[in-house]
Amino acid sequence: MITALDHIAIAVPDLDKAIKRFMEDFGLPFEGVEEVASAKTSTAFFPLPPTSIELVHPLNGEGPIAKYLEKKPxxxxxxCFRSDDIDADVEHLRAKGYQFLSDAPTLGAHNCKVIFIHPKSCDGVLIELSQPSA
Known part of the structure; x- marks a missing residue:
């Protein structure tokens, strides 16, 4: 079951500059940077309970975020929606016709199980489901 809005992700061309902006200009608490090799991203989190802002940047200039930034600035x-049972949520949504970008959840930031719903299934919005590790 979906339990919360986990985070809003913003693709940024310059991670250090964006981190500085969110810390200094907006005064948000900074949780740190994490590299997610499987997604080819560097992430920076700014917790704003009960949700957070996630900055995403291509790791080594590769991956889906790099492709996104080639098209947009x-x-x-x-x-991202938090789930307490991602496998059940995926099964439920697949039965309703939702398309996913992968066959099964993978390991994401903070060791969460994650999967993305294709934007075509959600009026053009990319949706991530995330289940925190136990």
Whole structure:
């Protein structure tokens, strides 16, 4: 079951500059940077309970975020919903016709199980489901 809006992800061309902006200009608490090799991204989190802002940047200039930034100068990338049973949520949504970008959840930031719903299934919005590790 979906339990919360986990985070809002923003693709940024310059991670250090964006981190500085969110810390210094907006005064948000900075949780740190994490590299997610499987997604080829560097992420920076700014917790704003009960949700957070996630900055995403291509790791080594590769991956889906790099492709996104080739088309756009940055901006809102995806919304992430927290799940307490991601496998059940995927099964439920697949039965309703939702398409996913992968066959099964994978390991994401903070060791969460994650999967993305294709934007065509959600009126053009990329949606991530995330289940925190136990």
């Amino acid at each position: 940055g901006g809102l990338h995806h919304l």
